Amino acid sequence: MYLSLESTKCEKPNSMNTSRWVLLFFWSFVIVLCPSSLHSQAWGEELGARIAGMNNTSVALPDFWNLHNNPAGIACLSVPAIGINYASRFSLKELSTKSLAMVYPVQKSVLGVTVDYFGYALYHEVKAGLVYSRKLGKRLSVGTQLDYLSVAFGEGYANRHRFTFGLGVQYAVTDELRLGASVYNPVGIRYDTLQSLVIPAVFRAGLAYSFSDQLLTTAELEKSSLLGYWNVRAGVEFRPNERFAFRAGTGFYREVFSFGMGYAWKNLKFDIASTVHQQLGLTSQFSILYTFRK
């Protein structure tokens, strides 16, 4: 599913039932919500080691971690999957994001759940999201996400809770070319009037083009209300065989360079990636994705 731009050939969601994965789902959430065990972040920042390797150019791709980036990107997932992601921003433990997410296809739709924890004891943010995505016709996919966000300072010093949402769309022009766009928090919901507690509004638009079965390229424009410019990014993924994937990307601002690799083994996919910020250094991510076979 790494490369597949074969969105047009999206298979019918299977209705297999898996009590075992429902259980897994349940238990993982118990673990996640256990105080300070799993963590996360969200606010429109991209997540997922595969797309991080391509410098976060995911908006037009079908990808599991698009749960965070463009909800339309999961409409093509035909089987349930569960994944965890760990991102260490600038290699600082205090700035790490821990995420758990899953998708579950139901009839013609795909449902997703995400939980993220970002920060550490004295400052942390939690995001929990519900994603709904589906295909409209053969080529068009749409999706929406509803997020609960919270931020907490110190030991009870202050905390805020908000709800916000995101919308996304993807369109497969041909089997090789896909377009995508998404907005997050478009109405500018904020925690507080304080500047530092802003939830950014983010807009992304981009394309993905597959040169061959082994080669996928992406390009994306991004505008975030936190940053006063349009960022341009591009990424590439090579998959010399079924198992391995190598990725690289570049961007104009912020993360100017990225690289990563992936390995698929049975139902598991392991991805690792680093993005390079010129002043602040490396941000590394690691994902494990488990896909339930039919």
Next chain:
Amino acid sequence: MLLLMFFVLTVRGQSADTLQPSLDNALEELARSSDAVADYSDLLEQYRYFLEHPVPVNGPELKKLLEIRVINEAQLFSIETYIRQNGPILSANELNYVQGLSNEAIARLKRFVTYSANLQKSRPLSFKNLVRYSRSQVLFRYEQVPEKSAGYLIPPDSAYLKPGSVYLGTPQKLYLRYAFQSENHMRAGVTMEKDAGEVFVGSNLGDSVPQLLNKAPGFPDFFSVYASVTDIGLLKKAVVGDYHLEFGQGLTLWSGLAFGKSSQACQVKYYGRGIRPNTSVNENLFFRGVATEFGYKSLSLTAFYSRKNYDANLEQENSTELELATSLQETGYHRTINEVNDKNALSISVYGAHLNFDYKRIRLGGTYYESRLDIPIQKNDQPYAVYYFHGNRLQNAGMDLNAGFNKFTFFSEFSYSSNGGLAGIAGVNTFFSDRFTLTLLYRNYAKNYQTLFANPFRDSGHVGNENGFYLGLEALLTKNLTLSAYADLVAFPWMRYQVSGPSTGKSFLVQLNYEGKKDLKMYVQIRFTQKQKDNTPDDVYLSQLHNERRLEFRYQLSYNLFRYFILKNRLEYVHYDFVEDRQRGFLFYQDIFYRPEQTPLSAGIRFAVFNTEGWNSRIYTYENDVLYAFSIPALYDHGYRTYLLVSWEPVTNLKFWFRAATTLFNGKTELGSGASALPGNHRSTIKAEVQWKF
């Protein structure tokens, strides 16, 4: 303008040698990266050689076209794959069936290859063959700026008053070159040059000047000679005289020029040619001595010794009265008393060896050499230069590795300098799809890495104190349309000249190329560079780093009009931005080439108009020139530039060139400063050249 067009029409001429546009581009980038005027013939000699001696497309020599950037590794791989699957390529048309070659690449490649299923073997070495298949050529060039600059206006016998700004010699630039070649076995050549302002034979210097000179200026100012043999038993190559050494990725030892970043975004790997005779007039950029390469099976060993004088500025240390060199000069000019006195001020002996091992697609090399200076270089106490080389001895050692796998090639080099500096470079060229090539490169040169003869891929002029990622891609969107792009992200962990702190930089290029039917070619290029530089306002004592940005848009179009006319236009816009200094620059030019197939005469003309708000928004443009000469002027301020180039080949093997160029500035009464200052508002150049082959 009309008159000129008429002239071109009546002359029935055609222009001289044109390069492929991507090379124009690469040369412009080189000119931009260094203020010194270099002799790029060093890089293009091989290019011209293969134009005259195409290689068989089905043979192993096809690889050599990598060195001159006619093809890249992905295209080579595509051609090899095609031949493996379908047998030898027998005609130019068949190239169209090779996957992964754009129209542009095919047009370029056609000029350099022959099609034959049977590969010709080189003739056995014998005296008879040496004589029978030998060829010689003589090339003479005359060049002059007709306007007299300030340096010539004061007579040389008053030069002692201004030892740095009076030219002792005559304003002509003269260049003479003789080359002999017998098949592939033997080559020899002599190159002589006198720059403008340098002393010609019998110049009258008066009485006072010779007393101020350490040594009398000789003629010719520059003299270079070499003789080389190849492939005689175990001896693969030997050069006596002036030569270059090129190994690995240029990180340990690479004496000549090398292309850097350009719109050929996937061509950053170096293809070292080992020993190579020097034919250029880059006076401080080669070795002088002996170099030999022996090969046995997959092993080859190169050993070399060189002792060459270099221009340097000497000073006496007060306490010990020892002579020390403060800096090495690289311009090669010896026009004024000061410059003549700096000439050949110190000598550097270099000796060492390179061992190379080839096994299938793996190539492993090791290089070691020592440089000894007879006069030590003084330590520079400027903070940015504390890690620069000083003293009189330096050893360098390096390992380079090249490995080809199925659909990618890996290249790297690691180097060590005897002061403890380390440097490394590693890259990969991938061609997983025949329509898409990606190159990744990482380099990290420690701030204390020192070398006198290295020229690796890098962003800054100095080798060392740099690390960065480079990512380049070339994509074939359709057969007509290609996209090339690169991103280079670089960090300088230590201070640099006029950068008083650790800094970063980045540069991006995106180019979309279209090559259609009937020689319609065009491209759009966007280029952005950003680097940090000191900003020191008048009222502040501490420098702060600020971003210096340059954004360039270019559109170029060339097409055939009527039968023998080629028209070329370029439109360029530059935006420069550094703190308060914001400048815009604009350039437009029109080229007309006339190239009839049958007549021996050809001509080319350019008319350019430029308007920039200062020197920082200057625009570099490549211009066609006489053989082995280069003109890539930086145009700035407001004015016009025009040139005319005519070449005439009355009989086979005898060819004449004539070129006249002038830049006219609006609203100026003096150009330049110091000795090169010109009264008036125009600066011209006249060149005439003759080449005789026999």
